[in-house]
Amino acid sequence: MQNYSDIQTLMKSDMEKTDEVLIERLNSNVGLINQMSHYIIASGGKRLRPLLLLLSARATNYKGKDHHAMAVVIELIHTATLLHDDVVDESTTRRGQDTANELWGNAPSVLVGDFLYSRAFEIMVEPNSMAIMKILSKTTNQIAEGEVLQLLNIKNTNVSQTEYFNVIEQKTACLFEAACKIGALLSDSSKKTINSLGDFGFHLGKSFQIIDDALDYESDPITIGKEVGDDLSEGKITLPMIYALEKTSGAENKILKNAIKTADASNIDNIVNILCGVNAFEFTRQIAQNESQQALKSLEDIPDSEYRSALKLLCELSLNRTS
DSSP: OOSHHHHHHHTHHHHHHHHHHHHHHTOOSSHHHHHHHHHHHHTOOOOHHHHHHHHHHHHTTOOSSHHHHHHHHHHHHHHHHHHHHHHHHTOOEETTEEOHHHHHOHHHHHHHHHHHHHHHHHHHTTTOOHHHHHHHHHHHHHHHHHHHHHHHTTTOTTOOHHHHHHHHIIIIIHHHHHHHHHHHHHTTOOHHHHHHHHHHHHHHHHHHHHHHHHHHHHSOHHHHSSOTTHHHHTTOOOHHHHHHHHHOOHHHHHHHHHHHHHTOOTTHHHHHHHHHHTTHHHHHHHHHHHHHHHHHHHTTTSOOOHHHHHHHHHHHHHHHOOO
């Protein structure tokens, strides 16, 4: 197993069944909900979070059918957060396509996001597992807290690395963690196994988000499906910028601070040069590498299988991706 297509081949049947359940569960008597929901789901994305749940279930020898519905729950929660994110950030494109709020407006986007959340909670009760419901209810609360924390940090040049990590742990990593834990819970795995897979998801989620934040400055619009420097134009301060602020002084430091305070990415080429000059991207990628190594270490107690190999490969691929 060497690339993502190998993982897709391995999980083809499970992912196809998950997509079937997803389409079925998106059905609503309200036409606009159907229209918007199917547009968002069909607009791309790696389906990484549901894939993690399915792989974790298979890696712990799950033989039932609830993993498809639970993978749908994870995808619905993630999609709902994206809808709300795009409204808050006033985003116009995602994955190279118009956002829902750009096409239909903010109010429908928020309300359809609420529909996706509530539909996810309808589905999550089906396995009749209090443990799963506790994980998912806690996770959705954490994601909301992370969003608020990020909002409070907008245009703030004093955000520390610790504060940044707190945001990405709640906003991103906790859903990765939940997906992996639920896969193991479905298999009636031991507490140790559940926690090990949860740790794997948590550290992978952090690594994934850190690379995302580097790509926002390093990539190009066609590859990442949005404008370079989008985070900066939204006033978000992420790890490359936090590190550069720590390492610069004088005119360069002033340029960075002014760009953050005014949420102005018009000088992005100069800003990227400053970040490169202090090795901000090398530092950022090293932190992501450290998180990825911790994720891999968490898999040591999981029995060897092609599914465990797929989880390990996802760690490597997340570090080397360009989008």
